Amino acid sequence: MITTLSISEARAMERRNFIKSVGAAGVLSIMGDRFAPPLLAAPATDKPLFITATCPGGWDVSLFCDPRFGADFPLNRFGEGDLRKFGPFTLGPGSAAAVQFFERYSKKIMLLNGVFAETIDHGVGQRLACSGGAGTGFPCFDALVAASLGPTLGLSFISGGGYDETAHEIAKTLSAPSLIQAMSSTIGKDNVFSSSDTSAISASIAARLKRKQAQAQLAIRTKNMSLLAQARQGWGAFPGVLKTVADLQAKVPLVQGVTGDDKAVKDMRNQLFLSIQLALAGYVNNATVSANIAFGNCDQHSNFPQHHLELDGFFIGMDYLWRAAEYLGISDRLNVMMGSDFSRSPFAIGAANDQGKEHWAQTTSIILMGTNVPGETLIGSTTRDKSFKAEMIDPKTLKPAASGVPLLRSHVHNELRRIAGIQDHPIVKKYPLILPGGPIRILS
Numbered sequence: 001m002i003t004t005l006s007i008s009e010a011r012a013m014e015r016r017n018f019i020k021s022v023g024a025a026g027v028l029s030i031m032g033d034r035f036a037p038p039l040l041a042a043p044a045t046d047k048p049l050f051i052t053a054t055c056p057g058g059w060d061v062s063l064f065c066d067p068r069f070g071a072d073f074p075l076n077r078f079g080e081g082d083l084r085k086f087g088p089f090t091l092g093p094g095s096a097a098a099v100q101f102f103e104r105y106s107k108k109i110m111l112l113n114g115v116f117a118e119t120i121d122h123g124v125g126q127r128l129a130c131s132g133g134a135g136t137g138f139p140c141f142d143a144l145v146a147a148s149l150g151p152t153l154g155l156s157f158i159s160g161g162g163y164d165e166t167a168h169e170i171a172k173t174l175s176a177p178s179l180i181q182a183m184s185s186t187i188g189k190d191n192v193f194s195s196s197d198t199s200a201i202s203a204s205i206a207a208r209l210k211r212k213q214a215q216a217q218l219a220i221r222t223k224n225m226s227l228l229a230q231a232r233q234g235w236g237a238f239p240g241v242l243k244t245v246a247d248l249q250a251k252v253p254l255v256q257g258v259t260g261d262d263k264a265v266k267d268m269r270n271q272l273f274l275s276i277q278l279a280l281a282g283y284v285n286n287a288t289v290s291a292n293i294a295f296g297n298c299d300q301h302s303n304f305p306q307h308h309l310e311l312d313g314f315f316i317g318m319d320y321l322w323r324a325a326e327y328l329g330i331s332d333r334l335n336v337m338m339g340s341d342f343s344r345s346p347f348a349i350g351a352a353n354d355q356g357k358e359h360w361a362q363t364t365s366i367i368l369m370g371t372n373v374p375g376e377t378l379i380g381s382t383t384r385d386k387s388f389k390a391e392m393i394d395p396k397t398l399k400p401a402a403s404g405v406p407l408l409r410s411h412v413h414n415e416l417r418r419i420a421g422i423q424d425h426p427i428v429k430k431y432p433l434i435l436p437g438g439p440i441r442i443l444s
Contacts, residue, residue: 048335048371049283050145050420051321052130052292054162055314057122057299060307060344060357061365062388063094065102066113072386073346075304075355088378095311097258101319107375108322110368112442114380114390116406117342120359122299125341130163130292132413132433139167139431141337141413142290146170148422150289154237155282160275161294169427175275175293180245183238237287244281244328245274252324258316270295272317276324284328293317298340301349302356314338322369335370337416339409346388362389366412372419372443379442380407395440405437415443 062068062076067083067090069076082093086106091099102109118134119125127133130140139147146157147170157166160175173179254273275293282288295317296310318338325331343364344357363382369375379398381391392404410433417423417433 047149047289047420048333049279049288049330050142050290050416051279051334051336052140052142052162053314053318053321053336053338054126054129054292054294055296055298055310055338055340056126056162056294057297057310057340058125058342058344058359059298059311059314059340059364060094061113061363062092062344062346063308064092064098064311065089065111065365065367066363066382067092067094068346068384068388072388075348075357087376095308095315097312097315097319100258101315104319105322105369108369108373109375110373110377110379110442112366112368112380112407112412113363113378114382114393114407115364115366115412116390116408117361117364118408120342120361122341126163127165128409129339129341131165131431132410133431137165137167139165139169140292141416142292143167143170143172144417144422144425144428144431145290145420146172147427148425149420153282153287153289155241155278155287156289158275158279158282158288158291160271160279160291162292164292167431173278175271175278175291177271177274179278180242180274183242237282237285240285241278241281241287244284245277248277248281248324248327252320252327254320255316256319256323258319272313273320276317276321280321280324280328280330283333284330298344300356301358302354304348304356307344333371335373335416335419336368337412338367338369340364346386360388362387366409368412368443374444393440395437398440398442405440407440408434408436410434411440412442414439415441419443 062073067076067078069078069080069092076092076094078093084091084093084099084103086102089102089106089109089111091102093099117125118128123136124134127135127138130142131138132141140163143157143164143166146153147166150156151170155173157164157170157172158175159172164172166172272293272295275291279288279291279293282291296314298307298310300307300310318336321336322331322334325334341359343360343362345360347358348355349358350356380393381400383389383391390406391400392402393399393407394401394404414423414433414435417428418439422428
């Protein structure tokens with residue numbers, strides 16, 4: 001039986017090994033890249049678009065996807081009659097948008113309850129959620145996908161918030177209105193140069209970069225210039241990306257048929273929509289293979305009523321993601337993981353008129369959707385009392401088992417690497433995951 005202590009020891013070893021690998025990469029791998037030919041990028045549409053979506057701060061799963069109520073959960077003011085069932089899923093009323101999301105997409109959803117969160121530290125929790133590793137500097141899954149499957153694409157990895165560490169394996173593109181402006185300036189009426197001038201300028205820039213690479217002495221500087229050169233090879237996709245973004249903005253409503261709180265709807269008119277638009281537009285124009293997006297702040301140590309607004313905003317965004325993908329005809333090419341740092345405590349903290357919940361390491365939940373994800377599937381469970389902790393599972397049957405192993409986010413990321421087909425890529429093998437009990441096959 002795997003204990004919490006053994007997991008902690010494994011994480012400590014993970015950090016030591018990571019530091020060693022970074023040192024080795026600085027001397028060997030990065031210098032090797034200087035003389036090696038660039039990796040050939042697979043067409044984006046040969047693989048799914050991988051998106052990690054996080055609701056930062058630690059979402060309270062006892063309000064929606066793993067509902068709990070009664071004396072042990074004093075701030076969860078609902079009862080049995082307020083629960084909704086969709087296939088194998090039972091939803092609490094803590095977020096109207098979450099309930100509607102499960103109602104619309106239950107046939108696509110795999111819900112993992114009872115995931116042992118391992119930590120109450122935001123930084124560690126975000127790293128585990130987005131990478132499966134706890135160590136500082138461990139690259140997120142989407143960066144590894146981009147580095148493995150699309151290193152020369154112009155917008156290979158789009159970062160729309162959340163943990164987006166790349167470990168210098170790929171250049172990330174920050175999603176922001178300024179990105180649209182920058183792309184627009186290279187094409188169309190906003191470009192003051194003729195096409196022949198643009199070609200000459202591009203050739204001059206490439207030649208200068210090549211000279212700089214030859215002169216570089218620091219390995220990390222050589223690596224970063226190589227990433228810049230690779231990214232510039234994909235600039236030709238920009239006109240198509242801009243056209244698709246404009247099409248989405250004109251044709252797909254931001255909010256449709258969702259009755260979440262009005263404030264949440266207003267808050268959603270922000271960068272999250274643009275991040276989704278850029279990721280989908282980049283993919284259909286063969287410029288993007290992965291993205292991470294984030295919305296909200298679930299870290300309500302007080303002002304607990306705000307929590308459901310954050311959940312509403314997040315799931316309104318996820319609904320937009322799937323509607324936009326359906327409009328573009330790529331909903332069958334999308335692979336999405338949703339999660340948070342950890343969960344929230346059963347008990348209340350603070351004064352009676354200013355209550356909230358504490359960080360909670362004993363459990364959290366993950367939502368998976370897309371290719372190779374069996375829909376209408378529920379895996380994992382938690383205790384019913386105030387201990388509210390993840391129950392062990394049998395790694396073969398995936399059923400609760402007292403003598404089983406904890407389901408960790410590293411197990412989930414190991415599966416994502418497998419279905420992405422990158423688990424044996426040299427870059428990915430530099431960042432091994434800790435898997436107590438071995439791999440757990442949860443995806444098809």
